[in-house]
Amino acid sequence: MTDTTFAKDIHKGLTAPLKHISSKYFYDDIGSGIFQDIMKMPEYYPTACEFEILSLQGCRIIERLGFDKPFNIVEFGAGDGIKTRQLLKQLVEIGANFTYVPIDISKKAIEELVSGMLKHLPKIKINPMIGNYFSMMEELSHTSVPALYLFLGGNIGNYEANEVNNLLKDFRGSMKKGDKLLTGFDLQKNPATIRCAYDDPKGITKSFNINLLHRINRELGGNFKTNQFDFYSHYNPLNGEVRSYLISLVPQNVFVKENQQSYSFERNEVIWTELSKKYTLREIENAAENNGFTVMEHFMDCKAFFTDSLWEV
Numbered sequence: 001m002t003d004t005t006f007a008k009d010i011h012k013g014l015t016a017p018l019k020h021i022s023s024k025y026f027y028d029d030i031g032s033g034i035f036q037d038i039m040k041m042p043e044y045y046p047t048a049c050e051f052e053i054l055s056l057q058g059c060r061i062i063e064r065l066g067f068d069k070p071f072n073i074v075e076f077g078a079g080d081g082i083k084t085r086q087l088l089k090q091l092v093e094i095g096a097n098f099t100y101v102p103i104d105i106s107k108k109a110i111e112e113l114v115s116g117m118l119k120h121l122p123k124i125k126i127n128p129m130i131g132n133y134f135s136m137m138e139e140l141s142h143t144s145v146p147a148l149y150l151f152l153g154g155n156i157g158n159y160e161a162n163e164v165n166n167l168l169k170d171f172r173g174s175m176k177k178g179d180k181l182l183t184g185f186d187l188q189k190n191p192a193t194i195r196c197a198y199d200d201p202k203g204i205t206k207s208f209n210i211n212l213l214h215r216i217n218r219e220l221g222g223n224f225k226t227n228q229f230d231f232y233s234h235y236n237p238l239n240g241e242v243r244s245y246l247i248s249l250v251p252q253n254v255f256v257k258e259n260q261q262s263y264s265f266e267r268n269e270v271i272w273t274e275l276s277k278k279y280t281l282r283e284i285e286n287a288a289e290n291n292g293f294t295v296m297e298h299f300m301d302c303k304a305f306f307t308d309s310l311w312e313v
């Protein structure tokens with residue numbers, strides 16, 4: 001079935017002066033599968049770092065919540081839930097009275113997450129919500145139950161600075177006094193480490209990007225010849241930004257049936273596909289303060305590559 005928003009965004013992005021496809025379109029079923037492979041790559045450190053934080057420091061995070069009555073743990077975009085499970089397991093062990101509320105736009109993703117979670121933690125209370133984050137948050141903000149909101153995995157790094165502020169302001173607007181937000185931020189580190197994570201020797205990240213073109217072919221009737229595109233990723237240590245691109249190797253025209261439109265590419269013309277921002281602790285603190293939060297604690301892995309930063313309102 002055609003997704004018309006997708007068709008419109010592709011048209012807008014491929015007719016812009018700097019061609020662009022939003023990284024949110026990486027995650028169809030095939031792209032989500034490739035992302036699972038990325039998370040298993042030895043070069044892609046964020047997953048292992050956050051797993052370590054939640055496994056080894058979960059108790060300390062729980063202590064800092066200070067909730068003395070039943071509470072919700074609300075998670076945005078939980079993925080496969082393996083990392084979150086480390087935290088929930090520790091809550092179950094201490095007999096905490098909580099309900100896990102995973103939110104995702106995809107029914108399939110939620111169903112898989114819930115069955116995986118119940119397989120490992122059969123006694124846990126789960127109240128899954130399918131839909132857009134903000135309408136779900138709006139709904140939750142009307143309850144008097146305190147909440148810990150989780151925005152893990154470094155997803156915040158995929159948003160531009162103005163989008164980060166809008167997102168945090170929206171979170172803040174739906175949170176009650178005493179609610180907490182735990183956000184995963186990838187930290188600035190040796191640029192060579194970051195470069196390898198986003199341009200791996202096996203080309204898995206390249207196929208993650210090329211899948212965007214396959215997806216346009218599959219869903220919008222495009223005729224991209226994907227072997228005529230290369231992948232390029234660049235980390236700028238001065239601003240902490242990884243930016244990734246597809247490069248047209250030859251001058252070419254690509255027709256997209258759904259849009260009844262041909263798009264022309266010059267040789268070496270780029271399509272920008274992703275931002276993945278790496279933060280300093282100071283930048284994280286500024287983001288919190290500028291959007292009405294107070295930083296309680298940064299929970300970092302032993303290499304200080306990644307932080308789950310706990311904020312309160």
Ligand code: AVI
Pocket residue numbers: 038046153154155156157158197198205274275276
């Ligand atoms: C989902 N997101 C946090 C990943 C990241 O690290 O920015 C997506 C990704 N892109 C390339 N590798 C992984």
